[in-house]
Amino acid sequence: MARKHGALLDEPRVDTDRLKLDHALIEALTARLAAGEAATPDESTLALRALLAEADDVHQAAMLRALWGRIEAHTGPALVTAGPASQLLAADRFGLSGRAVTDPDAALVQVASGAHALIDVASARPWWGRLLARPELRVIAALPDDRHGLPAALRVAAAPTGPTGDDRTFWVSDARQTDVRIVEALASCGFVARPLASAGGLKLFMLAGYVQAEDGRLSAAPGALKGVIGAAPLF
Numbered sequence: 763m764a765r766k767h768g769a770l771l772d773e774p775r776v777d778t779d780r781l782k783l784d785h786a787l788i789e790a791l792t793a794r795l796a797a798g799e800a801a802t803p804d805e806s807t808l809a810l811r812a813l814l815a816e817a818d819d820v821h822q823a824a825m826l827r828a829l830w831g832r833i834e835a836h837t838g839p840a841l842v843t844a845g846p847a848s849q850l851l852a853a854d855r856f857g858l859s860g861r862a863v864t865d866p867d868a869a870l871v872q873v874a875s876g877a878h879a880l881i882d883v884a885s886a887r888p889w890w891g892r893l894l895a896r897p898e899l900r901v902i903a904a905l906p907d908d909r910h911g912l913p914a915a916l917r918v919a920a921a922p923t924g925p926t927g928d929d930r931t932f933w934v935s936d937a938r939q940t941d942v943r944i945v946e947a948l949a950s951c952g953f954v955a956r957p958l959a960s961a962g963g964l965k966l967f968m969l970a971g972y973v974q975a976e977d978g979r980l981s982a983a984p985g986a987l988k989g990v991i992g993a994a995p996l997f
Contacts, residue, residue, distance in 0.1 A: 799837040803902050807926045807995040831855035844869040845882025848915040851905040852880050878919045883959050891964040893991035901932050901992025925972035931993040933967045935985030944984050951979045
């Protein structure tokens with residue numbers, strides 16, 4: 763539609779240079795989608811880190827992360843969400859492709875069938891404790907995934923991750939001590955820990971770095987029922 767300036771009508775002009783850039787963007791995106799998903803979550807993490815290292819500023823980095831998430835949603839496994847925080851975080855990172863369920867246990871059933879699940883950390887029942895008995899299901903990501911706050915949702919998949927050079931590990935225990943005492947005990951074992959959640963007699967902690975489930979130092983950590991349930995990269 764023509765724009766009116768005073769008494770005159772001024773026809774809009776097509777910026778051909780910008781239009782060429784837009785077409786190039788579409789072609790590049792089409793080719794990237796056709797290339798499919800990364801072979802492993804770790805490969806995807808390293809690729810995204812390399813892109814973010816080249817970003818000019820925080821705004822460009824935010825656009826890259828959003829675009830990357832939508833590419834993953836298009837090319838990767840189906841995503842289910844459980845909880846309000848997960849739904850919000852998934853929409854921001856992956857678009858509206860996630861399917862919401864009300865029960866974290868129902869989300870874990872979907873993971874066993876090949877989907878990924880993004881589930882709220884805060885929950886009336888300690889769903890994350892169930893992963894102790896299901897080592898085939900692991901936490902592979904946590905959102906938000908920067909170092910400025912605590913994660914509100916964990917991404918679970920049947921695809922364990924390895925160390926990426928900048929990670930955090932999630933550990934569950936039934937220890938009855940206070941969070942402060944457990945953090946102190948973990949420190950004496952060589953870990954830097956932060957409490958995340960507590961429910962149903964279980965506690966969830968975040969350990970700095972990538973910690974293997976078989977790490978012998980954890981045998982001296984508090985609790986009878988305890989263990990690593992996965993790790994997630996930081997960006």
